[in-house]
Amino acid sequence: MQSFKDSEHLLRLAAVFVVGIVVFLVIRGFLVPKSFGEYGHYRGDAISDVAAKPVNFAGHEMCEACHSDVFDKKKDGKHAHVNCEACHGPQAKHADDPASVQPPKLDTAKLCARCHEANAAKPKTFPQVVSADHSSGMPCDTCHQPHSPAIASADTGGAK
Amino acid sequence: MSISRRHMLLLLPAAALAWKHVLAGTPESSPNYTMSQHWWGMLIDLTKCIGCGNCVRGCQAENEVPDGYFRTWVERYHVLDYDIENPHVDSPDGGKKGFPPTKEEGGKNFFVPKLCNHCADSPCTQVCPVGATFISPDGVVLIDKKYCLGCRYCVQACPYGCRFINPGSNTAEKCTLCYHRITKGLTTACCESCPTGARQLADLKNPNDPIHEFLKTHSVQVLKPYMATHSKVFYNGLDGSVR
Numbered sequence: 001m002q003s004f005k006d007s008e009h010l011l012r013l014a015a016v017f018v019v020g021i022v023v024f025l026v027i028r029g030f031l032v033p034k035s036f037g038e039y040g041h042y043r044g045d046a047i048s049d050v051a052a053k054p055v056n057f058a059g060h061e062m063c064e065a066c067h068s069d070v071f072d073k074k075k076d077g078k079h080a081h082v083n084c085e086a087c088h089g090p091q092a093k094h095a096d097d098p099a100s101v102q103p104p105k106l107d108t109a110k111l112c113a114r115c116h117e118a119n120a121a122k123p124k125t126f127p128q129v130v131s132a133d134h135s136s137g138m139p140c141d142t143c144h145q146p147h148s149p150a151i152a153s154a155d156t157g158g159a160k
Numbered sequence: 161m162s163i164s165r166r167h168m169l170l171l172l173p174a175a176a177l178a179w180k181h182v183l184a185g186t187p188e189s190s191p192n193y194t195m196s197q198h199w200w201g202m203l204i205d206l207t208k209c210i211g212c213g214n215c216v217r218g219c220q221a222e223n224e225v226p227d228g229y230f231r232t233w234v235e236r237y238h239v240l241d242y243d244i245e246n247p248h249v250d251s252p253d254g255g256k257k258g259f260p261p262t263k264e265e266g267g268k269n270f271f272v273p274k275l276c277n278h279c280a281d282s283p284c285t286q287v288c289p290v291g292a293t294f295i296s297p298d299g300v301v302l303i304d305k306k307y308c309l310g311c312r313y314c315v316q317a318c319p320y321g322c323r324f325i326n327p328g329s330n331t332a333e334k335c336t337l338c339y340h341r342i343t344k345g346l347t348t349a350c351c352e353s354c355p356t357g358a359r360q361l362a363d364l365k366n367p368n369d370p371i372h373e374f375l376k377t378h379s380v381q382v383l384k385p386y387m388a389t390h391s392k393v394f395y396n397g398l399d400g401s402v403r
Contacts, residue, residue: 004276042294046304049194056222057352082185086214086355090221113354115212120262121236121269122210 056090063091068100070147077148078127087111087146108140170294192342198298199365200337200365201392202348203374206399208358211236211271216256218353222338229324230254231335232350237400240267242402248399272402273359276301276322276335276348277383277391284314284323284334299392308332314364319387337361362365364392 038044118128234255238248292307308331338348362371381398382391
């Protein structure tokens with residue numbers, strides 16, 4: 001015991017370390033989220049954070065629930081596989097409240113050209129026109145119905 | 161007495177932080193969705209892409225992507241037949257407003273939509289120093305905005321240039337494969353708005369997904385296979401000149 005005579009200061013130092021470690025562990029326990037490490041070296045709740053974002057595109061199944069008449073019109077035409085929101089834009093707000101939120105009216109002269117304006121980089125099998133030659137600036141829906149764009153009989157077809 | 165006051169001062173900030181954490185709570189999760197049953201990827205059929213830019217606009221509308229930044233974008237390639245190593249690539253405003261007429265004569269021209277490849281062995285998640293980016297159990301590379309420091313390591317690490325720093329939040333941002341949609345049974349905004357079906361969301365763990373039949377019957381490539389990132393964005397009809 002003689003050699004530990006003046007050891008009180010060492011014990012005090014050890015106590016400071018122990019208190020420091022305990023404080024560190026307590027603070028760490030509070031600050032590190034419970035879900036950290038649930039799936040890997042990241043916060044597991046971050047996954048549900050990302051998933052919780054609201055959607056803007058309602059999806060074509062949602063559209064079909066009310067607009068089955070348009071789907072009937074589309075199903076035999078060339079645009080059968082073009083989803084509604086590809087042209088009409090994101091309509092989740094309209095789907096949530098159909099009465100007060102109305103989709104904007106579309107300008108076919110601009111809208112159709114987005115896809116069908118001729119461009120050498122487009123696949124050769126894709127129907128393309130030079131709109132200035134094809135319709136001289138007339139809106140496309142003068143002749144074509146966008147939901148089923150083929151022109152039924154020859155005498156109604158063709159640009160003037 | 162003086163000691164307890166000092167301890168009090170030390171503990172106050174910690175207690176404040178802890179209380180903030182308690183208040184934040186946990187966000188609601190998507191019901192009827194089991195992460196372990198999915199392994200997400202995408203199929204891009206270049207023979208169908210018309211460069212309309214619907215995917216870019218759709219992505220921006222769905223995910224509030226700031227102007228001038230892109231989670232997905234479309235590139236136009238012009239390759240002379242004798243110069244496959246040096247393609248001319250342009251992407252005006254990411255293809256958001258479509259493309260001007262292709263002027264160059266000769267050679268071949270085609271569009272290549274790009275997005276995060278959701279690599280199964282992703283370089284970007286490996287370099288994050290704080291665990292803010294990760295591969296979810298269903299194979300989507302995501303970012304934890306609360307943890308991201310904005311250090312830009314991941315932006316440099318991505319071989320495909322798919323990440324950027326959001327100028328508003330100063331955190332890294334990227335394609336989430338519309339994780340908030342696919343966990344609700346919807347497809348991604350880009351696939352929903354693609355008029356030709358050039359983009360298709362694929363669940364590689366779903367045996368009934370048409371991706372399996374497609375991969376079996378087509379010559380499909382990934383971007384930069386030599387990077388060994390195990391990309392899950394599969395390109396049909398990919399030209400050798402595409403970088």
